[in-house]
Amino acid sequence: xxxxxxxxxxxxxxxxxxxxxxxxxxxxxxxxxxxxxxxxxxxxxxxxxxxxxxxxxxxxxxxxxxxxxxxxxxxxxxxxxxxxxxxxxxxxxxxxxxxxxxxxxxxxxxxxxxxxxxxxxxxxxxxxxxxxxxx
Numbered sequence: 001x002x003x004x005x006x007x008x009x010x011x012x013x014x015x016x017x018x019x020x021x022x023x024x025x026x027x028x029x030x031x032x033x034x035x036x037x038x039x040x041x042x043x044x045x046x047x048x049x050x051x052x053x054x055x056x057x058x059x060x061x062x063x064x065x066x067x068x069x070x071x072x073x074x075x076x077x078x079x080x081x082x083x084x085x086x087x088x089x090x091x092x093x094x095x096x097x098x099x100x101x102x103x104x105x106x107x108x109x110x111x112x113x114x115x116x117x118x119x120x121x122x123x124x125x126x127x128x129x130x131x132x133x134x135x
Contacts, residue, residue: 043073
């Protein structure tokens with residue numbers, strides 16, 4: 001019996017090199033990524049805000065710039081979605097951590113280790129922090 005392929009979207013909040021106390025990385029796990037693709041734009045529409053779509057790719061949704069109403073709409077839709085969430089928080093205690101591919105990979109692996117027991121067959125999507133599109 002083959003295990004179902006789950007899709008994992010991963011993103012971080014904060015900066016390793018900043019002297020802020022926390023750095024968090026989160027993963028959204030789902031069997032049906034197509035149901036999540038327009039979650040933010042649907043939440044924006046339902047919250048009364050209309051995103052301006054240009055012919056070129058729009059910037060990413062930034063939590064720190066979002067209104068409380070927009071944040072609530074996104075979280076409400078995410079709560080109703082068929083997803084599981086995993087998070088890893090590093091307590092930096094005011095220290096700066098080198099922003100290197102090695103440190104990023106360690107954090108990604110630590111986060112994924114939280115969900116690999118339940119979901120061993122994953123397709124991973126990362127942001128472009130230390131990745132680039134395949135040619």
